[in-house]
Amino acid sequence: MSSCHLSKHTTYQIGGPAQHFQRCNSEKDLQTAISRMSRQQLPWFVLGNGSNIIVSDSGFPGMVIKLGGDFKKVVFEKDALHAGGGVLLPSLSRHCMARGWGGFEFMCGIPGTIGGAVIINAGTSQGQIKDNFLSIKVLSPEGTIRTFNHEEMRFSHRHSALLNTKDIILSATFSKPYQTEKNVIKKRIKDIIASRRQKQPKNKRNCGSVFKSPPGGEPAGWYIEQAGLKGLRRGGAMIAYEHANWIVNLGGARAEEVKTLIEIVQKAVWEKFGIMLEREVIYVPEDL
Numbered sequence: 001m002s003s004c005h006l007s008k009h010t011t012y013q014i015g016g017p018a019q020h021f022q023r024c025n026s027e028k029d030l031q032t033a034i035s036r037m038s039r040q041q042l043p044w045f046v047l048g049n050g051s052n053i054i055v056s057d058s059g060f061p062g063m064v065i066k067l068g069g070d071f072k073k074v075v076f077e078k079d080a081l082h083a084g085g086g087v088l089l090p091s092l093s094r095h096c097m098a099r100g101w102g103g104f105e106f107m108c109g110i111p112g113t114i115g116g117a118v119i120i121n122a123g124t125s126q127g128q129i130k131d132n133f134l135s136i137k138v139l140s141p142e143g144t145i146r147t148f149n150h151e152e153m154r155f156s157h158r159h160s161a162l163l164n165t166k167d168i169i170l171s172a173t174f175s176k177p178y179q180t181e182k183n184v185i186k187k188r189i190k191d192i193i194a195s196r197r198q199k200q201p202k203n204k205r206n207c208g209s210v211f212k213s214p215p216g217g218e219p220a221g222w223y224i225e226q227a228g229l230k231g232l233r234r235g236g237a238m239i240a241y242e243h244a245n246w247i248v249n250l251g252g253a254r255a256e257e258v259k260t261l262i263e264i265v266q267k268a269v270w271e272k273f274g275i276m277l278e279r280e281v282i283y284v285p286e287d288l
Helices: 027-040 089-098 105-109 114-120 182-199 220-226 255-273
Strands: 002-005 017-024 044-046 053-055 060-067 074-076 080-084 133-139 145-149 168-175 237-239 247-249 282-284
Touching (some): 017 027, 027 060, 027 168, 074 089, 080 089, 105 182, 237 255
Parallel strands (some): 044 060
Antiparallel strands (some): 002 017, 133 145, 237 247
16 A cells, blocks of 8 residues: 555646545455555545546545456456456457457557446447446445346436445446457448547547536537637646537646636536536545
8 A cells, every 4th residue: 555646647737736646456345445545544445547526626535446457357258247346448349359349449549447437327329338338346335235126327428326325346247249250340440530530639638528518408518519628728628629518638637727717618508508417527536
């Protein structure tokens, strides 16, 4: 167990130090770490790929856990696969391509892990986590291992039953949608990545989409653009010109500057359209 500067572990490259940083390679490692934090009454959270969070400039006053080892494994069966909570979505997409499993191509451009993706039902216009989902195995904060099936997860747009809980995804099981030629999947992945690159900021220091799109409305970026906020800057943070639902770190941006832009966007869109945009990005700690 060691300390670590979290800006090195987030795609925003923003965030102060964690009091403790630990890599867990097995369920036993993870249970031991959570138990230790519970006894010491310290907060903790599991850090995936760091692609959907903003970490406080003062850091995190507890333990940050990274999943490795067993949590990075993908196991294929005849009609299903099991992916550890730490498996990156693009990696799973490539594993499926190698075996001719179609239906997982949409994951190729999402820079997150299975654990985080299941919790928010991550997806694109080409597909969502819930589409081929069968079940998950989770570890509760109390140390109990449980399973949830598709119905129990209550998936909806960027939502699941585990959102806003402290349950940790140990692994997820997905069904096999269909078999096809490897080259067909490879072509789809290439097209998806090319399309995403055309629409997304070239600056990679970002968290992806900042806001959820309102149900039944336009995409969140449309409202932000109509409010005339593209290019708005606070310190080293700026609302991207390429896509208004992305805030980029121009270099040296602070969490507080990103948070300020988020609040400006919410106020402006509310005043113009009467719609309160809901954050998709997660604050760490929650009271950032």
